[in-house]
Amino acid sequence: MFEMLDTEILGIIALTLRMTLLSSAISSVIGIPLGLWLDSAKFPGKKLVVTISRTLMASPPVVVGLVVYLLLMRNGPLGFMRLLFTFEAMVIAQVLLLIPIICGIVYTASQRNSERIQTFAITMGANKRQTQILLIKELGNEIFFAVITGFGRAMSEVGAIMIVGGNIRHHTRAMTTTITLLRNRGEINQAIFLGIILMIIAFGVQIIADFLRKRERRTDENY
Amino acid sequence: MKITDIKKSFDRFSLHIENLETTTGKIHGIIGPNGCGKTTIMKIMAGLIKPDSGDVDYENLSSREFTMVFRKPYLLHDTVIHNLIYPLKIRRINPDNELVEHYLEIAGLQDYRNQYALGLSGGEQQKLSLIRALIFLPKLIFMDEGFSNMDIEGVAFFEDYILNMQKTKPMTWVIISHQLSNIKRLCDYVYFMHDGKIEAHGEPAEILQDPENVNLKRYLHYM
Numbered sequence: 001m002f003e004m005l006d007t008e009i010l011g012i013i014a015l016t017l018r019m020t021l022l023s024s025a026i027s028s029v030i031g032i033p034l035g036l037w038l039d040s041a042k043f044p045g046k047k048l049v050v051t052i053s054r055t056l057m058a059s060p061p062v063v064v065g066l067v068v069y070l071l072l073m074r075n076g077p078l079g080f081m082r083l084l085f086t087f088e089a090m091v092i093a094q095v096l097l098l099i100p101i102i103c104g105i106v107y108t109a110s111q112r113n114s115e116r117i118q119t120f121a122i123t124m125g126a127n128k129r130q131t132q133i134l135l136i137k138e139l140g141n142e143i144f145f146a147v148i149t150g151f152g153r154a155m156s157e158v159g160a161i162m163i164v165g166g167n168i169r170h171h172t173r174a175m176t177t178t179i180t181l182l183r184n185r186g187e188i189n190q191a192i193f194l195g196i197i198l199m200i201i202a203f204g205v206q207i208i209a210d211f212l213r214k215r216e217r218r219t220d221e222n223y
Numbered sequence: 224m225k226i227t228d229i230k231k232s233f234d235r236f237s238l239h240i241e242n243l244e245t246t247t248g249k250i251h252g253i254i255g256p257n258g259c260g261k262t263t264i265m266k267i268m269a270g271l272i273k274p275d276s277g278d279v280d281y282e283n284l285s286s287r288e289f290t291m292v293f294r295k296p297y298l299l300h301d302t303v304i305h306n307l308i309y310p311l312k313i314r315r316i317n318p319d320n321e322l323v324e325h326y327l328e329i330a331g332l333q334d335y336r337n338q339y340a341l342g343l344s345g346g347e348q349q350k351l352s353l354i355r356a357l358i359f360l361p362k363l364i365f366m367d368e369g370f371s372n373m374d375i376e377g378v379a380f381f382e383d384y385i386l387n388m389q390k391t392k393p394m395t396w397v398i399i400s401h402q403l404s405n406i407k408r409l410c411d412y413v414y415f416m417h418d419g420k421i422e423a424h425g426e427p428a429e430i431l432q433d434p435e436n437v438n439l440k441r442y443l444h445y446m
Binding site: 116117119120122123124125126127130134137138140141 | 269270271286287288290291297299300309310313314355359365
């Protein structure tokens with residue numbers, strides 16, 4: 001089975017990991033503060049913004065892919081950047097998909113817990129900065145869950161990256177788009193093999209993340 | 224501190240406190256039936272709720288010099304020791320080992336110092352929140368049913384501890400409790416609230432013995 005692990009497949013795995021990690025990181029950097037801000041901010045039309053954000057959480061990848069395609073196509077508003085069918089285009093599409101997901105999870109968690117955390121911080125005499133730090137620390141589990149969910153979504157995504165990346169060999173071919181291609185060609189065994197690797201990577205990342213999280217919490221559960 | 228002519232309205236409830244004053248170094252009790260506004264007035268005093276009108280005069284007391292202990296304590300997602308030293312940490316005070324040991328000992332938590340605080344039993348969590356409030360020696364402590372989850376022995380121990388502490392390092396306390404025994408034992412002055420108003424106040428022996436107020440009489444009858 002492992003003879004299937006040739007240079008091309010390894011290249012595809014590396015590109016997928018690079019793309020997923022980069023898009024998850026960028027989306028987290030934007031989505032986490034956005035979710036926290038959305039909870040604490042008061043402005044007219046906030047309910048509408050929250051509803052739009054929740055709708056975007058479930059936006060179909062092909063639609064996001066199409067929007068990015070239209071933006072980046074030669075005659076599109078951002079066509080001059082010549083990013084269509086590149087690695088960067090795939091990352092942009094994924095970031096647009098992940099931001100609402102990460103922001104939405106963080107917003108919901110913050111909405112549920114921030115009042116208690118902030119009340120506690122005030123009664124302890126914490127200043128604004130210390131309260132914000134505490135809020136992020138205390139929402140750590142939920143923020144972690146949001147990032148992992150985003151990572152999982154990025155890892156399994158096909159539609160958007162297929163449209164904006166074009167599934168070009170040695171260039172923009174990711175694991176999921178390769179699986180689709182192999183299935184179309186009838187090379188089911190290779191498709192299954194790649195699928196298993198994808199699952200192993202997702203599992204491995206989850207294990208590492210869980211380990212790091214546990215270590216950070218320094219837990220030693222009592223009864 | 225002193226509050227004057229405080230008004231606060233909610234959908235089905237309104238509060239009007241004409242005058243409530245604390246005396247430095249004394250323990251004040253607020254009693255009254257459920258929903259009479261005890262917690263609301265305490266939160267207003269602690270700066271957690273803004274009144275619709277009226278005046279809260281802290282008399283040169285800064286927000287870092289008072290704290291509040293809740294019926295359902297908020298514990299950080301961290302170890303017992305990190306919970307305990309949090310108020311010191313945010314004040315950039317290096318925790319003195321002896322002091323930390325002393326407080327862990329009075330709460331009976333020496334053996335749990337490195338355990339996850341949320342794994343403690345309800346009573347232990349309550350004790351932890353109480354010693355956490357005491358460790359930075361605040362000038363004013365608000366305690367909303369702070370003994371509620373403790374066993375009788377624990378309550379008696381903390382009552383003794385507080386009374387002893389009042390002799391050496393007197394703090395100003397405002398306590399809400401449904402246990403008349405706590406009020407009688409600890410308080411120097413008692414306020415009785417009913418339907419959003421203070422209907423009687425005075426020294427415990429004075430107002431709890433043979434009250435003139437009908438509502439207080441009825442309240443004490445069922446206690």
